[in-house]
Amino acid sequence: MAFYDIIKQYKDFDFVDAFASITDADISRAIHSENLHGQDMLALLSPKAAEPVWMEEMAEESRRRTIQYFGRTIQLFAPIYISNFCSNRCAYCGFNTQNNISRRKLTLDEIEEEAKAISATGLQNILMLTGEAKTITPMEYLLDAVKILRRYFASVSIEIFPMDTDEYHAMARAGVDGLTLFQETYDEKIYKEVHLGGKKRDYHYRLDAPERGAMAGFRSVNIGALLGLGEMRSEFFFTALHAQYLADNYLDTEIAISLPRFNPAECGDFKPRYPVEDRTFVQFLLAFRLFLPRTGITVSTRENKTMRDNLMGIGATKLSAGVSTSVGGYSDGEKSTPQFDISDQRNVPEMVAAIKEHGYQPVHKDWDRGIWA
Ligand code: SF4
Structure with a gap:
């Protein structure tokens, strides 16, 4: 069964009704169960579970389980933007091919300069x-870019256009060990509305890409929905089911999620239909x-x-640090328009100091290629 078959099972599902019918007993059971099912996730995502008494109980249990499985550790990473050319027309993104921004693609020498600057920080x-x-x-x-980065970093992940399995194989052979790829929205109708042109309009090719990455042998696969595009509770529900599907089918792959939500600076006139509040x-x-x-x-x-500081103790396991979202943003050369302004x-x-202050250990490296390969 492909993940899309799971999505189809919810085709006529009434999320509004399902969330409205959640009881206190449903939420309590979900918080304290060891093996949760889709129905439990609906309970935890419901508006009722946002009540202070349940949020506190969820935070307490979440803290306990995070420490149980990850210890008091936070991994650190940084993104390196090597090009901001794009042939897609995502309505919400500053890199949209129709936007008149400063475009840049780094040369291999420039990538090396960026790599040196980032690795000098200890990342x-x-x-x-x-x-x-x-x-x-x-x-x-x-x-070629990966070959350079491998000289400076223990772990190289990619967040680029979705690829075929054999292309992912080639990336893995070159030394890439992680794939990040966001579906943006699991709602097929909204997907078409916000992806106005380019190959990214192909919902299914993108949806299956994390699975192709897992099949190609990446050590980790990170997925997510851009929160704000689709109805937020059902979007996040499908993100969770997608992660569960990958974790169940690819036991050798570490599955992770991100929770990107709209940063107003990145989308110009685009107004997210379902803004997600902090709570x-x-x-x-x-x-x-x-x-x-x-x-x-x-x-x-x-x-x-x-x-970010508040999330350290209650569930987050990986944070970026010293970030630039511009092409060439770390070394002294010319910088392009950033994808979004960082907060x-x-x-x-x-x-590193903030993580230690919270009683956690900052982790720069948690694996070695020699052991994995
Ligand atoms: S979200 Fe990605 S694919 Fe879409 S315009 Fe921005 S950079 Fe291009």
């Missing part, structure tokens, strides 16, 4: 990003931790300092 996990423009950033260029955002993170307690949760610098500006030493 060992790098996430390589591009816009989605296969003709401008073809496979050979990406493989709901925290509820989702807690619900997910209880639903899949062994699954990593990444919180990016789209979120501000206070939010937490702290550099790596500041993030």
Whole structure:
């Protein structure tokens, strides 16, 4: 069964009715169960579970399970944008091909300069990003970029255009160990409305990409929905089911999720139809931790300092630090238009200090290629 078959099972499901019928007993049972099912996730995501008494209980249980499976650790990483050319027309993104922004693609020498600057901070996990423009950033260029990054970082992940399985195989052979790919929205109708042109309009090709990545042998696969595009509770419900599907079918792959939500700076005139407030955002993170307690949760610098600090103890396991979302943003050269303005500006030493202040251990490296390969 493909994940889309699971989505189809909810085709006529009335989420509004399901959420409205959740009782206190449903929520209590879900919080304290060890093996949660879809119905339990609905209970944890319901408006009723956002009541203070349930949020506190969820936070307490989430804290306990996070420590149980991850210890008091927070992994650190940084993104490196190597190109912002894009052939897609995502209505919500500043890199949209129709936007008149400063475009740039780094040369291999420039990638090396960026890598040196980032690795000098002590970071060992790098996430390589591009816009989605296969003709401008073809496979050979990406493989060369990976070779350079591998010289400086213990772990190299990619967040680029979705690929076929054999292309993912080639990336894995070159040394990529992690894939990040967001579905943006699981709602097929809204997906078509906000992806106005380019290959990204193909909902199914994107939906199956994380699974192709797992089949290709990436050590970790990170998924997510861009919160704000679709009805938020059902969107997050499908994100959780997608993570569960991948975790159940690819036992050797570490599955993780991110919770990207709209940062107004990135979308110009685009107004998210379903803005996610802070309280709901925290509820989702807690619900997910209880639903899949062994699954990593990444919180990016789209979120501000206070939010990220508060999430450290209750479910987040991976944070970015010292971030730039511009192409060439770390070294001294020319910088392009950033994809979005970051809300937490702290550099790596500041993030390390904040993590320690919260009683957690900052982790730069938690694996070795020699052991895995
Ligand atoms: S979200 Fe990605 S694919 Fe869409 S316009 Fe932005 S960079 Fe391109």
